[in-house]
Amino acid sequence: MSQRTHASLIGTRILLGISGGIAAYKSAHLARLLKKAGAEVRVVMTEGAQAFITPLTLQALTGEQVRTSLLDPEAEAGMGHIELARWAELILIAPATADLMARLAQGQADDLLTTLCLANDALWCMAPAMNQAMWRHPATLENARRLEKYGWHLLGPDAGDQACGDVGPGRMLEPEAIVNELLDRLTDTGSKPSGLAQHATDAAELTITITAGPTREPLDPVRYLSNHSSGKMGYALAQAAVERGARVRLISGPVALETPPGVERVDVESALEMLEAAQKAAVDSDIFIGCAAVADYRAEQIAEHKIKKSSDEDALTLRLVKNPDIIATIAQSAVDSRPFVVGFAAETRDLERYALDKLTRKQLDMIVANDVGRPGLGFGADENAALLLWRGTENEAAPGRLELSPQPKTMLAAKIIDTAIKRLSATDEQSSCPSSQVT
Ligand code: C5P
Numbered sequence: 263m264s265q266r267t268h269a270s271l272i273g274t275r276i277l278l279g280i281s282g283g284i285a286a287y288k289s290a291h292l293a294r295l296l297k298k299a300g301a302e303v304r305v306v307m308t309e310g311a312q313a314f315i316t317p318l319t320l321q322a323l324t325g326e327q328v329r330t331s332l333l334d335p336e337a338e339a340g341m342g343h344i345e346l347a348r349w350a351e352l353i354l355i356a357p358a359t360a361d362l363m364a365r366l367a368q369g370q371a372d373d374l375l376t377t378l379c380l381a382n383d384a385l386w387c388m389a390p391a392m393n394q395a396m397w398r399h400p401a402t403l404e405n406a407r408r409l410e411k412y413g414w415h416l417l418g419p420d421a422g423d424q425a426c427g428d429v430g431p432g433r434m435l436e437p438e439a440i441v442n443e444l445l446d447r448l449t450d451t452g453s454k455p456s457g458l459a460q461h462a463t464d465a466a467e468l469t470i471t472i473t474a475g476p477t478r479e480p481l482d483p484v485r486y487l488s489n490h491s492s493g494k495m496g497y498a499l500a501q502a503a504v505e506r507g508a509r510v511r512l513i514s515g516p517v518a519l520e521t522p523p524g525v526e527r528v529d530v531e532s533a534l535e536m537l538e539a540a541q542k543a544a545v546d547s548d549i550f551i552g553c554a555a556v557a558d559y560r561a562e563q564i565a566e567h568k569i570k571k572s573s574d575e576d577a578l579t580l581r582l583v584k585n586p587d588i589i590a591t592i593a594q595s596a597v598d599s600r601p602f603v604v605g606f607a608a609e610t611r612d613l614e615r616y617a618l619d620k621l622t623r624k625q626l627d628m629i630v631a632n633d634v635g636r637p638g639l640g641f642g643a644d645e646n647a648a649l650l651l652w653r654g655t656e657n658e659a660a661p662g663r664l665e666l667s668p669q670p671k672t673m674l675a676a677k678i679i680d681t682a683i684k685r686l687s688a689t690d691e692q693s694s695c696p697s698s699q700v701t
Contacts (some may be wrong), residue, residue: 269301270300271296271300271441271447271545272300272301273297273300273302274301274302274448275304275350276301276302276306277304277346277352277356277378277382278292278293278296278303278324278354279304279306279354279355279388280305280308280311280315280320280356281311281312281358281359281361281375282308282309282310282313282314282359283310283392284391284432285391285425285434286314286315286357287314288356289311289315289357290315291437292356292440293305293320293324293501294323295441296354297324297371298430299441303324303326303677304324304326304346304349305317305320306329306330306346306375306378307329307330307375308330308362308373308375311675312330315438317330318628322695327340329343329374329625330374332342332374334372343378343381344381346378347378347381347382350378350382350384351384351388352384352387352444352448353378353382353385353386354387355379355387355388355389356417356440357389357390357391357434358388358389359390359391359392359398360390360392360405362375363388363390363402363406363409364401365534366379366405366409367404367408367409367412367523368501370401376545379398385448386414386686387414387415387416387443387444387447388409388416389415389440390418390434391419392433393428393432394417394421394424395430397431397432398488402416403673406673407492407672407673408677411505415447416673417435417439417440418434418440419427419431419433419434419667419669420543421433421668427449429646431667442469446664460534461543464597465529465679466507466508466587468509468548468683468686469508469547469549470503470508470509470548470549470550470551470679471510471511471512471540471543471551472496472499472510472511472512472513472551473496473513473536473553473554474491474496474497474500474513474515474517474553474554475491475493475516475519476493476515476516476534477515477530477533477535477556477557477585478515478531479561479585480531480561481569482565482568483567484568486580488516488557489555491515491517492518493515493517494519494643494644494671495606495674496512496514496553497517497519498672498674499551499553499675499679500522500525501525501672502676502678503679503700505676506679510524510526511525511527511528511543511547512529513540514529514530514554515531515554516529518532526552528543533556533585534585534586536554536556536664537586537588540552540591541675544595545599548601548602548686549601549682549686550589550602550604551605552588552589552604552605552606553606554588558584559582559584560582560583560585561580561581562581562583563581569646571699587624589605589626590624593627594624602627602672602682602685603627604682604690605620605621605628605629606629606631606632606698608634610633613631613649614631614651616664621653621661627686627689628651628652628653628682628685629650629652630649630678631649631650632648632650633647634670644670644671645668645669645670645671646669647664647667647668647669648665648674648678649666650663650664652681662685664681
């Protein structure tokens, strides 16, 4: 169960921006849901949006004049565009087309909606909607990353059937899901959105340690046991963390990846080496993320010389012993000096149940659960989907959850880092607040 029951849209001044995509027809329902939830809603439509839905529809639903043009003397005489930008506590763009994202990522102000976005410093959310190939294009992904850096919250996109007949990521989230996501964002930033400073993630003070890649468990001087982990997810996490200004240590098993600039990389091979490096790094880390695919077992004895093929035995027996659980060791170390610990759970069924069990059993603070049975996602792939689960603090009681739809690992990584940072500060606030003061 999520903690969204704590937030409300009642009285929140929302500027709903609609750009020109087929999903614009859903924006009418979205406007209704926002009104029903108690928000004050004003709508701004781009020229393209008006090809899909009329301003009159939105005017009837919101009871407010819909703005479409920057250079409209009559509308400006009522509420000028800067006044409108100041009025909005939350800007929600749904749908956000590839073109609009590109213009906002460039800081353009070539129509009313983009101008308002530049002039406003409240909470910014957008629900991208476009064809799957357009969404996957490196230019769009780069724009999405840049927008997130500027403080935009990207809600979705979802994956599935598209209006053009394609199947893949790029569908706009359903209006109900958008409203739920807004409530989550409002919960994260307090009961009301209030200012750019609150939603720009500041990790400059933090040290984040991340384990990544596989481990290699030697059998003799030339052979080892290992797995197919590519390290891409862990490296993407390191990149996202360093982009947010954190000091980042990456404890890496053998992978064929470049170290992201600014990241301190420690190379290890076996699980025992990884444990040693992790324990050393954890001492002064604020967040510890165990993303490595650590081998569960290692050879009991490493042969001093190359194991020879026997001419009279058809079978060879290797005795394996269990490796230590690195993340559990860190999570269960002295409570006062222990970092906020984030683990991963790759499951093929009962994702949430097994992940919650792992969260509790290993005493983690947050877990990133992946359904590794889904084709094209996870191990070795560039994309992944995830379910984030975290323990509730004392005054939240229930664990929190955030579902992240299939998207490039780089974008997913940014959301995981942001959520971990937010949860860390929620936990810190909790521990610095005597329980008698908790309301
Ligand atoms: O138990 P399981 O391997 O599914 O747990 C996965 C999580 O535990 C990952 O975060 C992984 O990095 C971590 N792990 C570890 N040491 C191990 C095994 C797993 O840190 N020996």
